[in-house]
Amino acid sequence: MENMLAQSRLNNSVKLLLVSIALFSIPCFSQSAYQGIDDDHTTATKHGLYEIREEARKFVAQENTKNHTNWETLDPNLKIVVPKCVVPLKTKWVPEDRGLSNKSVWVLCAQTLNKNYKKWDVYVPVAAPRVKGK
Structure with a gap:
């Protein structure tokens, strides 16, 4: 049971990390991003x-x-x-x-x-x- 709980927390952490990366990288690929x-x-x-x-x-x-x-x-x-x-x-x-x-x-x-x-x-x-x- 503890192993399943730890695995669930790890999956949630990975999902949160991926969502965060996606949200913060949007301006980098946007045409309206600072060009210089x-x-x-x-x-x-x-x-x-x-x-x-x-x-x-x-x-x-x-x-x-x-x-x-x-x-x-x-x-x-x-x-x-x-x-x-x-x-x-x-x-x-x-x-x-x-x-x-x-x-x-x-x-x-x-x-x-x-x-x-x-x-x-x-x-x-x-x-x-x-x-x-x-």
């Missing part, structure tokens, strides 16, 4: 990495035209979360004294909605384009 930076847009409370990257891309395009260079904008760190900026973003090259190992664009916000986090800056890395065959 292209899905990270500005909301009512946070500034999206997509818009931050786009500001960096505009800056790099202007710099490339002005200086006859071919820098390519990469993505900011996906772990960054910043409050929504309420003024236009500013961009400039990150000064070398900041100690970054790669050339980067500095995207700056001078005023946010958040009273405790009044301003922010995000570094967006850039890279020289790769030459084919190398």
